[in-house]
Amino acid sequence: MIEIKNKAKTISAFFYFKEPESIGNVVIIHTLSFIASHFNVSIYTNQADFLRSQLPDVQIISLNHIKLMRNTIFGMLYYCRKIAKILNSDKSDAVFIGHNSSPIALWLTKTCFQYVYQVHEMLGLEKKSVFSKIYHIIMEYIIIKGIRASKANFVVSEPIIQYLRLHNSHNLYLTPHCVDLKTFSGPSFTDVHNGILRKKEQGYFIVCYTGWISEIRGLHLMLESLYFSLMKDSRILFVIAGSDVQHTEEINNYFLERNLEENIICLGKIEYDFIPGVIALSDVCLSILDDNPVYQMSPPQKVIEYMASGKPVIANKIQTHTMLITNEYDGFLTEDNPSLISDRILFLKANPEIYKLMSKKTASKFDTSQVYKEMEGVINHVLNNG
Helix, strand or coil, X not given: CCCCCCCCCEEEEEECCCCCCXXXXXXXXXXXXXXXXXXXXXXXXXXHHHHHXXXXXXXXXXXXXXXXXXXXXXXXXXXXXXXXXXXXXXXXXXXXXXXHHHHHHHHCCCEEEEEECCCXXXXXXXXXXXXXXXXXXXXXXXXXXXXXXXXXXXXXXXXXXXXXXXXXXXXXXXXXXXXXXXXXXXXXXXXXXXXXXXXXXXXXXXXXXXXXXXXXXXXXXXXXXXXXXXXXXXXXXXXXXXXXXXXXXXXXXXXXXXXCHHHEEEEECCCHHHHHHHHHHCCXXXXXXXXXXXXXXXCCHHHHHHHHCCCXXXXXXXXXXXXXXXXXXXXEEECCCHHHHHHHHHHHHHCHHHHHXXXXXXXXHHEHHHHCXXXXXXXXXXXXXX
């Protein structure tokens, strides 16, 4: 049961979920769970059944009957205005929303707090046509205008804070991604983990990746890196958790076509509760991101989870990785080259003493109880002092 530590203040939260799955949305769920443990919270959402499964002790109110017209500016603004009207009508002391719904703040009549966890919606990830460029310029303007309307904005990285300051945003508080360290120091194992356990017992060196899968998250670079590794050492297993049906088939076919099906376990989309066990059974973990303006500012949650499990991380050299990983201390930072990534995997497998030294639990500074302490303090200060 969630322990309510402060019953004096109530907060209405609204979060819009594109996909009702836990791995990709863990940062939001984790934050909402913390808010709900310190304040009386009602969460409004378009994915009520999904959120009830993740936060069973929190009041969840479905707004699925209000439809968002995607990829239209006016549709998004109309949607946000309708949500704001609902949030204004309840008896809460304040509202807590995500930056992707920030225009809601433009119509709120009560105190608003926002959580800025990425810049995808402002800048866009895809290759931009003229229409797409215009769309994201307008979206950036509207979202940042909404962010400016908040009493406090909790932002996951210093680069995003700098970006928002350049756009005249204020009331910005650094609130990095974080984890409940207890979850990763003592994970439980289920049938989901049996295949990995068998391979571990057989002496395989296990390389894992968790999270959303796509080309801009280094899919083929990782596959080629593992292939190069396996050409030199067949006792390596690649475990992937988080791929959709299409990518799961693509990954399995890649290994099947090379007669390496014994060296891949692709779990597909699984519940986030299984992720700590997957990482705990692994030896080394991967994080590969395109070097673009979005990923240069938006830090990957997975790296902190890897570190919380004490696993060395192999990642490519981009700003958000270099902020988290110290090269040759708790991982390796490499160029986007499958041969170099393969060399790092093989080096760690061949040098158990060095591997042991690099397997440090360096995520203590990212423990939820420490990171979110300021968030709780800021919210209480604003609510109690106006």
